[in-house]
Amino acid sequence: MLVGTCAGVQRIWATLEDVRPWCLVLLCAGVAAAMAGPLPKPIPVIFDTDMGNDVDDALALAMLHAFESRGEVRLLAVTVTKDNPWAAVYVDLVNHFYGRGHIPVGLVRNGKTPEDSPMIRVPAERRRPDGPFLYPRKIRDGRQAPEATGLLRQVLAAQPEGSVVMIQVGFSTNLARLLESAPDAWSSFGGRELVARKVRLLSVMAGEFETGMAEFNVKTDVPSAQKVFAEWPTPVVVSGFEVGKRILYPARSIEEDFRYTQHHPIVDAYRHYGNMPYDRPTWDLTSVLWAVRPERGYFRLSEPGWVRVDDQGRTSFEPASEGRHRHLLVDELQRARILEAFLYLASQPPQGRAR
Ligand SMILES: [Ca+2]
Numbered sequence: 001m002l003v004g005t006c007a008g009v010q011r012i013w014a015t016l017e018d019v020r021p022w023c024l025v026l027l028c029a030g031v032a033a034a035m036a037g038p039l040p041k042p043i044p045v046i047f048d049t050d051m052g053n054d055v056d057d058a059l060a061l062a063m064l065h066a067f068e069s070r071g072e073v074r075l076l077a078v079t080v081t082k083d084n085p086w087a088a089v090y091v092d093l094v095n096h097f098y099g100r101g102h103i104p105v106g107l108v109r110n111g112k113t114p115e116d117s118p119m120i121r122v123p124a125e126r127r128r129p130d131g132p133f134l135y136p137r138k139i140r141d142g143r144q145a146p147e148a149t150g151l152l153r154q155v156l157a158a159q160p161e162g163s164v165v166m167i168q169v170g171f172s173t174n175l176a177r178l179l180e181s182a183p184d185a186w187s188s189f190g191g192r193e194l195v196a197r198k199v200r201l202l203s204v205m206a207g208e209f210e211t212g213m214a215e216f217n218v219k220t221d222v223p224s225a226q227k228v229f230a231e232w233p234t235p236v237v238v239s240g241f242e243v244g245k246r247i248l249y250p251a252r253s254i255e256e257d258f259r260y261t262q263h264h265p266i267v268d269a270y271r272h273y274g275n276m277p278y279d280r281p282t283w284d285l286t287s288v289l290w291a292v293r294p295e296r297g298y299f300r301l302s303e304p305g306w307v308r309v310d311d312q313g314r315t316s317f318e319p320a321s322e323g324r325h326r327h328l329l330v331d332e333l334q335r336a337r338i339l340e341a342f343l344y345l346a347s348q349p350p351q352g353r354a355r
């Protein structure tokens with residue numbers, strides 16, 4: 001069926017020289033839709049983040065809450081690969097801020113980058129003049145959060161077959177451990193089988209596909225990245241470093257678009273990550289936008305192939321018709337449209353909450 005379709009497309013292609021650019025857009029949209037079939041609404045999403053290492057993770061989480069408010073996403077869980085106790089606390093207080101404190105938050109054990117980070121610690125430590133925390137949360141200490149791999153198994157086991165979209169915007173520690181995980185009380189399947197049954201798509205921010213440099217998310221945990229790219233059983237769409245670095249989130253938005261409330265945990269994180277005013281690349285936001293709206297033409301997709309990770313953490317893309325991987329491509333017009341979406345989504349107020 002697919003072979004026949006491709007042959008037909010090739011024949012038509014040869015006769016459509018004047019309209020090829022538009023055909024390419026439509027073809028890419030078709031490929032996006034065909035990769036996973038019609039998307040359910042809301043899309044069940046698991047967000048895996050190294051919250052605290054860069055502020056784009058915080059903006060990406062804010063976007064996911066906006067998508068949930070718009071009926072496009074149901075955030076099943078957030079799992080954290082930064083092994084710092086404030087990381088899970090900060091994620092939990094952001095979820096509470098958006099009125100979704102019920103979302104489970106899992107934290108890696110014996111993971112990478114345990115160092116302190118003011119962008120998560122300072123908002124978490126802020127208190128009102130009369131004593132309580134400025135931003136309510138249920139997780140007081142990251143050590144109270146469940147271990148991430150077990151939480152991933154628990155959440156996946158409860159979902160329908162082929163339904164879950166996973167978004168990984170940190171290192172691959174949690175997802176590699178998920179693949180290796182053994183049957184347990186939540187599921188009689190091992191990790192790879194559980195993923196193959198429950199997950200429809202993995203959207204990843206990792207790697208770099210222009211120069212092949214060792215990108216942070218890959219080089220921080222090379223063996224886990226190698227495992228995920230070699231063994232993950234579903235389609236994988238990767239946003240390389242080169243995509244988000246050319247779309248800068250403007251400091252002006254942080255200063256002006258969040259004024260609907262006096263205190264905002266995303267603004268606090270941004271102000272404590274760098275010296276204001278600064279514009280920051282939107283790496284992790286691109287993987288969220290692709291995962292939720294793959295059919296909307298924000299991005300183009302590469303041909304299919306395989307992402308390879310060498311022992312130094314350098315990435316390359318090897319085209320192959322049977323490959324399960326693709327990476328994102330963007331042009332100038334698309335970048336402008338993507339940034340507009342980021343600004344509206346990241347700064348969208350919590351749903352139905354007068355503050
Ligand atoms: Ca990140």
